[in-house]
Amino acid sequence: MTALANDSSNTYGLHDSILPSLDGLYGEYGGKIEHPELAKAMEEIETGFRAIIKDDDFVNEMSRLRQTYIGRPSPIFHAKRLSAHCGGAQIYFKREDLNHTGAHKINHCIGEVLLAKKLGKTKVIAETGAGQHGVALATAAALMGMECEIHMGVVDIEKEHPNVSRMKILGANIVPVSRGAGTLKEAVDSAFEAYLSDLDNSMFAIGSALGPAPYPEIVSYFQSVVGREARTQFLETTGTLPNKVVACVGGGSNAIGLFSGFLGDTEVEKVGVEPAGEGLDTPNHAATMTLGTKGAIHGFKCYVLLDKDGEPAPVHSIASGLDYPGVGPQHSLLKDNNLATYESVTDAECLDAFMALSRLEGIIPALETAHAIAYAMRVAKDMSPDETILVNLSGRGDKDIDFVLDKVDLSK
Structure with missing residues (x-):
């Protein structure tokens, strides 16, 4: 290339x-x-x-x-209570939810x-x-x-x-x-x-x-500020690079922003997390990278979920921002070149992570972001306490509060 x-x-x-x-x-x-x-x-x-x-x-x-309008640089936060709750690796967040307008x-x-x-x-x-x-x-x-x-x-x-x-x-x-x-x-x-x-x-x-x-290219150029800041901040905070950097993936803007700062660091695993929805064994998901095929949508080639007629399939996610049957072409290439891996999280796991972060750290995340948090919670317990996970906390969940209240039992 x-x-x-x-x-x-x-x-x-x-x-x-x-x-x-x-x-x-x-x-x-x-x-x-x-x-x-x-x-x-x-x-x-x-x-x-x-x-x-x-x-x-x-x-x-x-x-x-x-600096003066968005509020950059957004900080790195060590989620100590969430880390202790999960056991194993230490979980950190790049706080894009603190930007003006509440997201990346x-x-x-x-x-x-x-x-x-x-x-x-x-x-x-x-x-x-x-x-x-x-x-x-x-x-x-x-x-x-x-x-x-x-x-x-x-x-x-x-x-x-x-x-x-x-x-x-x-x-x-x-x-x-x-x-x-x-x-x-x-x-x-x-x-x-x-x-x-x-x-x-x-x-x-x-x-x-x-x-x-x-x-x-335009969007990843402007979002690359996230990865550049995160790499510098994490080194200053911990003296080392994270073992994993994690971000949710719908189209892929917050993930490519975070990943861009670490693509030269082969020792850092880059993980994109997409929606498994009601389950990968159902049609109600948006797991493009996991179950999609090479195709085209909206004038570009990428991995895409197709229906039986070869058209972009109807998809589902509890998170409206991830509800898309395609994905950015850069992510498609990163997948093929084994420069990033892509996992999936169900709606139920997403809601659990949403509530866990809210109750343990006082941070209400967007449902999109909660997919990445759920993955971090899943894998942290199998990692050692001296290993680290950096999650892009891409957005806050004010917009999702009423929807979540209809889905969860707050008495638990």
């Missing part, structure tokens, strides 16, 4: 293993969209991205906003909106599942005086109503999507259609490290 523009990981911010070729490919995954009008729009975005990341004014503005999504949304302004656009359009990307994009758009249009499945609108309210307060126009399953995949379809109808004035601001080129 040829690294784009021969940028090294030291100057560009991304490890060579997750840089695309000139064709937007990561090995055999990813790629550029073939639709003529969208292809022209993608080229405009890619050219703009190439320019701004080398522009001192942009770099300085991103640095200023990360703000990291790339600030960059995407700055890019849209640089391109002379007046509106950003996006999809959202759990609503965290929608809230972050609406926040960045309000900050920079731009219109914001968010497409969201009707199932997720009902489930994640606190985030819907936040988006409305921030001035975003919410477009309910009722077609199909009414979840994240359909929201992506709807958002792309809206973008295609207004290419001159708008920019599609994708919510994860997936889609056609250049989106996987």
Whole structure:
């Protein structure tokens, strides 16, 4: 694979293993969209991205906003009570839930909106599942005086109503999507259609490290700040690197952000955790990397869950942000090259981890994040007390509280 523009990981911010070729490919995954009008729009975005990341004014503005608006760097926290509860390895968290808007999504949304302004656009359009990307994009758009249009499945609108309210307060126009399953995949379809109808004035601001080129690269570039910070902080805190770094995976943005800081460290195991839903032996899961096959979705190649007709399958997860039948192309390549492993967690395990972290550490995590926490809890007991696990605590669970209250017995 040829690294784009021969940028090294030291100057560009991304490890060579997750840089695309000139064709937007990561090995055999990813790629550029073939639709003529969208292809022209993608080229405009890619050219703009190439320019701004080398522009001192942009770099300085991103640095200023990360520090004074997002609240970076987010801290590393040693979860001592959770670690003692599990037995074995010590569990640490990278506290992305403490960012402004409550998740990692703000990291790339600030960059995407700055890019849209640089391109002379007046509106950003996006999809959202759990609503965290929608809230972050609406926040960045309000900050920079731009219109914001968010497409969201009707199932997720009902489930994640606190985030819907936040988006409305921030001035975003919410477009309910009722077609199909009414979840994240359909929201992506709807958002792309809206973008295609207004290419001159708008920019599609994708919510994860997936889609056609250049989106996987753009999102992973802005999310790589998580991994760079985490590696430095963990060394300063413990004097060594973690044995495992763990993150939930739907599309894969928070995971690629964390992994990017450790891809040069072969001794550190990188683990992505996806939704087993109601069980891998049922059709009600979204375990793309575990049970998917090589295919295409939304204009790019990746591992994808397909139905009997070869179309992207309906999927299920208790976490709306993980409810997607595809995955980012960088993760697909990392899997094939054995540079990361991918595990799965059921809905029931997710809820148990959600409550455990809330009760033991006073941290209410997002249901998406709780998948990664559940995996860490599962494996910690079989590791020694001098081993460590670093989990990307990618988002807080305010949005999920009402949903969880209907699912758990708080008296236990």
